[in-house]
Amino acid sequence: MNAAAATARRPWVRILLAALxxxxxxxxxxxxxxxxNQTLVRIGVYAVAVLGLNIVMGYTGQVNLGQIFxxxxxxxxxxxxxxxxxxxxxxxxxxxAVAGVVGLLVALAAARLGGLAIAxxxxxxxxxxxxxxxxxxxxxxxxQGISARFTDAPDWSGLDNDQWQFYIVLVVAAAAxxxxxxxxxxxxxxxxxxxRENEAVAASMGxxxxxxxxxxxxxxxxxxxxxxxxxxAAVQYTSPETLSFGHSISLLAAMVIGGAGSIAGSLLxxxxxxxxxxxxxxxxxxLTTVSxxxxxxxxxxxxxxxxVSVPRVVRRLTRRTGAGRSTGRRSSAGPVRExxxxxxxxxxxxxxxxxxxxxxxxxxxxx
Amino acid sequence: MNIRKxxxxxxxxxxxxxxxxxxLSGCRGDSGGQGGxxxxxxxxxxxxxxxxGITTPLSxxxxxxxxxTVAGVSAYFGAANAAGGVKFGDxxxxxxxxxxxxxxxDPQKSLANFQQMVSDNVFAATAGLGTPTNRAFRDxxxxxxxxxxxxxxxxxxxxxxKQSPWQLGFVPIYQxxxxxxxxxxxxxxxxxxVAILSQNDDYGKGYVAGFKEAIQGASNISVVGEQTYEATDxxxxxxLTQLASSGADVFFNAMSITxxxxxxxxxxxxxxxxxxxxxxxxxxxxxxILEPGGAAAYPGIYSVSFAKAxxxxxxxxxxxxxxxxxxxxxxGNYPDMPAFPHCMWSYMVGATLEKAFQNMKEPxxxxxxxxxxxxxxxxxPLMLEGTSVNTTVDGQPAVSSVVVQKYNxxxxxxxxxxx
Numbered sequence: 001m002n003a004a005a006a007t008a009r010r011p012w013v014r015i016l017l018a019a020l021x022x023x024x025x026x027x028x029x030x031x032x033x034x035x036x037n038q039t040l041v042r043i044g045v046y047a048v049a050v051l052g053l054n055i056v057m058g059y060t061g062q063v064n065l066g067q068i069f070x071x072x073x074x075x076x077x078x079x080x081x082x083x084x085x086x087x088x089x090x091x092x093x094x095x096x097a098v099a100g101v102v103g104l105l106v107a108l109a110a111a112r113l114g115g116l117a118i119a120x121x122x123x124x125x126x127x128x129x130x131x132x133x134x135x136x137x138x139x140x141x142x143x144q145g146i147s148a149r150f151t152d153a154p155d156w157s158g159l160d161n162d163q164w165q166f167y168i169v170l171v172v173a174a175a176a177x178x179x180x181x182x183x184x185x186x187x188x189x190x191x192x193x194x195x196r197e198n199e200a201v202a203a204s205m206g207x208x209x210x211x212x213x214x215x216x217x218x219x220x221x222x223x224x225x226x227x228x229x230x231x232x233a234a235v236q237y238t239s240p241e242t243l244s245f246g247h248s249i250s251l252l253a254a255m256v257i258g259g260a261g262s263i264a265g266s267l268l269x270x271x272x273x274x275x276x277x278x279x280x281x282x283x284x285x286x287l288t289t290v291s292x293x294x295x296x297x298x299x300x301x302x303x304x305x306x307x308v309s310v311p312r313v314v315r316r317l318t319r320r321t322g323a324g325r326s327t328g329r330r331s332s333a334g335p336v337r338e339x340x341x342x343x344x345x346x347x348x349x350x351x352x353x354x355x356x357x358x359x360x361x362x363x364x365x366x367x
Numbered sequence: 368m369n370i371r372k373x374x375x376x377x378x379x380x381x382x383x384x385x386x387x388x389x390x391l392s393g394c395r396g397d398s399g400g401q402g403g404x405x406x407x408x409x410x411x412x413x414x415x416x417x418x419x420g421i422t423t424p425l426s427x428x429x430x431x432x433x434x435x436t437v438a439g440v441s442a443y444f445g446a447a448n449a450a451g452g453v454k455f456g457d458x459x460x461x462x463x464x465x466x467x468x469x470x471x472x473d474p475q476k477s478l479a480n481f482q483q484m485v486s487d488n489v490f491a492a493t494a495g496l497g498t499p500t501n502r503a504f505r506d507x508x509x510x511x512x513x514x515x516x517x518x519x520x521x522x523x524x525x526x527x528x529k530q531s532p533w534q535l536g537f538v539p540i541y542q543x544x545x546x547x548x549x550x551x552x553x554x555x556x557x558x559x560x561v562a563i564l565s566q567n568d569d570y571g572k573g574y575v576a577g578f579k580e581a582i583q584g585a586s587n588i589s590v591v592g593e594q595t596y597e598a599t600d601x602x603x604x605x606x607l608t609q610l611a612s613s614g615a616d617v618f619f620n621a622m623s624i625t626x627x628x629x630x631x632x633x634x635x636x637x638x639x640x641x642x643x644x645x646x647x648x649x650x651x652x653x654x655x656i657l658e659p660g661g662a663a664a665y666p667g668i669y670s671v672s673f674a675k676a677x678x679x680x681x682x683x684x685x686x687x688x689x690x691x692x693x694x695x696x697x698x699g700n701y702p703d704m705p706a707f708p709h710c711m712w713s714y715m716v717g718a719t720l721e722k723a724f725q726n727m728k729e730p731x732x733x734x735x736x737x738x739x740x741x742x743x744x745x746x747x748p749l750m751l752e753g754t755s756v757n758t759t760v761d762g763q764p765a766v767s768s769v770v771v772q773k774y775n776x777x778x779x780x781x782x783x784x785x786x
Contacts, residue, residue, distance in 0.1 A: 035486035042479060131599040134568060143568050143598070144522060145474065145499050149506060161510070235478050236506055239499035242474060246427070277476055278483065281468050286434070286700075288469040289426040 025174075029166040037162040038234075039274060044169035045230040047270025048176045050255045051263070052223025057252075058261035059184055060216035061196030062111075062118055066125030067251050070099040070221045072243030074228020076133065076140055079238055082148035091150075092172075095229040096222045103221020104214065111213035126245040133240040145239025148232055168233050176226055181263050183219070192216055257299050259306030268307040408730035411490030418464045419444075419720070420489035422480035422504075423496045423519075425469035435709035436494045436519055437467045438699035442691070443717025445698020456727045456738065463724075470495075474503035481507055491516060491735065493720065494537070494713045498522045509533050514732055516739060517716040517765055519709060521573065526764045528740075533732075535739065536764035537716055541573025541647075542580070544671045545621065547769045548645045549581025551669075552617065553588055555785035562592040562615035562642065564606055564631075566623055571595065574621035574647060591615050596627075603627060604634055611640035618642040622650055632660025643667040643785075648708070648769070653778050668774035669782060673754040673766055674711040678704060679778040687748045711749045718747035719756050719765055751781065 029037045053067045074095040081091035110121040133140045140146060153164035183189060191212045194202035199209040232238060254273040259265020276295060280288040303309055411418045421440065424433035444463040447453050452460040466489060468480035477500035484492060491514035495501055498520045505525070508515040509532060517537040518525060525536035552559060563578070565571030575593075582588040592613035594606035603622075610618065618635070622628050628650045635641070643666050650656060651670035662668045675682045682688045691714055695701045705711065722745055726738035742765070745756040754768045772779035 033486065035482050038479075038482045042475070131597075134598060137568070143498070143570070144524075145502055147502065147506060152510075231475070235475050235503060237474055237478070237499075237503045239474055239502070241472060241499045244473075247473070274479070277469070277471075278479065281480070281483070285425050285437075285467045285469045288471070 025170060029163040034160065034162045037166045039278070041162070041165050041169045041230075041234045042274045043267075043270045044166075044173040045227055045234050045270070046251070046254065046273040047267045048173050048223055048230060049227035049251055050258060050269040050273070051176060051180050051266035052220040052227065053251055053255045054258075054260065054262070054266045054269075055180060055184070055192070055223065056216045056220035058255060058259075058265070059189065059196065060192040060213060062213055062216065063116070064122045064217070064220060065119055065245075065248050065252065066106075066122035067220065067224050068243050068245070068248035069125035069129045070103060070224025071228045071231060071251075072126075072129055072133070072238065073102060074099045074225035075231045075238040075242060076146070076228070077225070078229045078232040079141075079146045079148040080139055082150045082232070083146070088150060092226075092229050096225040099225025099228065100218055100222040103224070104218045107214040107217035107221075111210055111217060123245070126243050126248050129243045130240045130245075133243065140240070143240055145237055145241075147237045149236050151233045151236065165233055169230050172226060172230055176223060177263060177267070180223070180266075184263065188212075188215065253296060257296065257306055259308030262306065262308045265306050265308035272307065409490060409732040409735075410485075410488045412461070412730045414459050414461070414730075416462045416464055417724070418466060418487075418489050420466045420468065420480075420484040420487070420492045421494050422468040422470045422477045422484070422492065422500065423494070424472040424500070425467065427471040429472045429496065432519075432707040432709040433469075433472075433496050434701070435705060435707045436496045436713045437465070438695060438701035438705075439710045439713030439715075440494050440717045440720075441465050441467075442694040442697070442699030442701070443714050443721070446694045447717075447721065449698070453721055453724050455724050455730070456734075457730060459730075461724075463720075470497075470500050472497055472500060474499045477501070478504045478507065480504075481513075485511060485513065490514075491732065493517050494519060494716045496520070496709060501525065505531065505534060512732060514736055514739070516736075517719055519712060522569070523573075523762065523764075526762055528761045533736065535758060537719070537766060538712060538764060539671075539673065539767055539769050540577075540764055541570055541621075542577030543763075543767045543769055544647060545574035545577030545579075545619075546581040547577075547671050547771050548619070548669060549578040549588075551771045551782065551785050553582050553585035556587060557786070558587050559617050559785075560589055560591045560613070560615040561617045561619055562594075562610040562613050563590060563619045563621070564594050564596065564603065564610060565619075565621040567595040567597050570623050571621045575619075578619055596622075598624065600627070603631055607631060607634050607640070608638060611635065611638050616642050617645070619645045621647060623647065625650060625656060628656050629660040632657070632662055632665075636661060636664050641665055643669065645669045648672055651774075651779075653774065657774055662774060663776055667786070669771055669785075670774070670779065671769040671771050672708075672779065673751055673769050674708055674715070675749050675751060676708075676778065677711070681778070681780070691749055714749060715747040715756070715766070719745060719758075722756075753781070 049067060049071050053064060056062050056064045077095045077098045078091050081094055086094070106121065106125065110118050113121065134143045151161065151165045151168060153159040153161050157164060184192065191202070191207045194205060194207050195209045195212045202209050202212070231242070250273060254269035255266065257272050258267070258269025276292055277288065280291040283291050299307065303313060305312070419440070421437050423436045424430055425437070444465060448462045452462045454460050466484070466487060468483065470477035470480050477495070481492060481504035492508065493516055496519040501515065501518045501520050502522070502524070505515065512533060514533050516535045518534070519538055520536055521538060521541045522536065523540045523542070525531050525534045526540065563575055565575045592610045592615060594610055596603045596606055620628070620631060622631065628646065641664060646668060648671050651668070657668060675685060675688055677688045677692055691711070695705065695710065701710065719742060722742050723735060723739040726741065727734045740758050742756055742758045747756050751770050753770045754766065756765050757767065758765050760767070771782045773782035
């Protein structure tokens with residue numbers, strides 16, 4: 001077998017690579033210009049939201065069109081807490097908890113419904129959310145929105161604001177990604193996959209589809225709330241426009257484009273959500289909608305598995321060109337597995353890998 | 368097998384490295400530009416050019432007015448550049464470049480656009496439309512000392528100098544509009560009973576506050592009924608019936624929703640209540656609202672304005688209007704008759720900025736803000752008789768004077784007196 005891949009699979013190499021990645025992430029903001037940091041911060045914000053969406057849609061297969069509602073809810077709770085002088089950790093817990101409780105209540109009702117009915121219930125969330133945010137002006141500041149500054153770098157740190165925000169987002173996002181990774185690889189991940197594939201089979205295996213769906217939905221809401229906290233850390237302002245329905249669809253598109261049912265895909269989805277408007281603005285600010293649509297179609301046609309499948313597609317293409325020269329064994333699983341190991345420093349090879357998601361893209365969480 | 372697979376691994380590494388290098392080199396470019404400002408002049412201004420940024424909705428529901436905000440400023444400075452540039456207060460002549468950014472009315476995107484402007488070396492943000500989108504980067508603009516001026520929002524926060532040292536609103540705040548009508552009414556001398564209906568948010572409250580302040584102490588005006596509605600309501604029939612029973616002869620309707628305004632105009636006729644109306648500037652369009660609402664049945668429909676309407680036959684041959692429409696076509700990339708007043712407003716923003724440029728002594732943002740806050744009685748092109756740009760009053764936007772106008776069956780004409 002490939003020596004490099006074998007080396008990469010050894011535990012100490014993985015730890016080393018993970019440490020390297022961590023060091024790069026910690027040092028990078030000090031070297032990068034402010035705008036790069038601010039962009040990375042926004043990617044982090046949306047990556048967490050997409051990650052939550054991925055858990056409920058990508059892994060559990062339940063349509064959720066209301067994720068932006070939980071992001072907005074988390075942002076409003078954060079703004080309220082900060083403006084009332086709460087401890088920042090308490091604010092963070094509250095943002096996650098309030099979103100989680102609301103998500104749980106919605107899920108308890110919605111998960112009883114099947115298929116499209118869940119989608120309808122989740123559509124209602126942002127649609128109700130906007131007028132609600134406008135009316136509850138004691139909490140939300142009404143249609144003018146609410147500002148809250150709490151992410152200015154303290155003097156003792158000697159950092160710039162953008163660097164300080166980067167570290168806040170990094171800590172929360174890294175925790176969210178590690179938690180999500182453990183979740184989808186453990187027994188809950190297998191339960192999610194079983195429910196997604198076939199509820200009857202899942203029930204026959206002793207997995208309650210109802211409880212699994214409620215769990216996935218609630219976790220997605222908690223991630224949404226955490227993303228809302230980060231949103232306020234980055235933007236320092238929220239208004240009813242934040243939770244408009246259109247953004248929910250954009251989040252959904254970002255998830256599919258990043259890679260449904262993939263942890264790394266969520267990060268790519270967050271990057272897509274942030275980069276594409278910047279890119280289309282640079283092309284021609286008058287044609288942003290058109291060029292965004294064109295990009296969306298292009299990605300979906302060329303990479304139906306999402307951006308996370310790029311390494312696999314590239315490998316397939318290179319193998320095809322290399323096939324003339326070499327007549328080696330063409331195993332579909334082998335190469336996918338091995339190269340992914342190289343680009344996935346944090347990946348621990350566990351025997352039940354195969355169940356963590358039905359897509360092979362799952363194993364390419366590195367890039 | 369080993370031989371075949373190695374390229375794949377190497378390729379992955381190369382791809383990652385390339386991507387990293389690309390993104391890093393992209394960033395470097397930004398930082399290099401940022402440092403180029405130097406100590407003497409602010410970023411975004413050189414001896415021969417100045418760059419202004421506009422973040423505004425260019426897609427989505429508010430794209431129409433948003434496109435106008437870019438078109439008007441581009442038209443004004445396009446013509447000025449073609450004539451050789453703008454002569455600045457420090458003796459140098461500069462061309463004015465406009466960079467526009469689409470925020471789709473999303474606060475998060477407008478903040479991102481602002482951050483992009485900073486890295487693109489934009490001297491000042493201007494003319495952007497929208498309260499939430501402008502609020503989203505207000506704090507950032509203050510902390511980075513980047514001017515965010517002559518923005519299109521009726522939110523008074525932007526004209527409060529203590530809270531917004533680097534900001535200035537352009538269009539009249541809601542209070543100005545309500546106040547102008549209140550003054551006209553109080554001046555009339557005759558006894559009037561007023562019924563008030565307002566949207567239950569900052570918009571409606573602003574109009575009512577301005578109106579009430581203006582009629583304070585006027586013994587001839589009494590408010591006999593006051594109702595509110597929510598912006599999400601689909602009917603105000605109940606409120607109208609209530610207000611009609613008060614016997615008011617003047618109806619102050621601070622409503623921002625087009626279909627509701629039309630429905631209200633129709634409903635009041637049906638129940639036989641025919642007062643004089645006041646409507647805000649953004650819901651008083653003759654063709655889109657008054658005609659379908661059957662407004663001719665009322666003794667008078669009043670609204671306010673500060674810009675000449677190019678559609679109006681009265682201004683068809685006005686030299687300002689002719690020049691404006693020509694430049695809008697040539698430099699603003701806007702060949703049609705402007706459908707929104709924002710085109711005219713942002714054209715005036717161009718004139719106001721030019722005035723500030725002429726007065727700024729040094730090529731710095733500080734000097735620009737000082738010059739901008741010192742403009743008195745500027746008659747910008749397209750302004751109606753009786754209105755002017757005045758940036759010297761704390762708490763007021765650049766244009767705080769509006770003229771009350773009365774509907775004459777086709778368009779609006781300035782109303783000197785009520786009645």
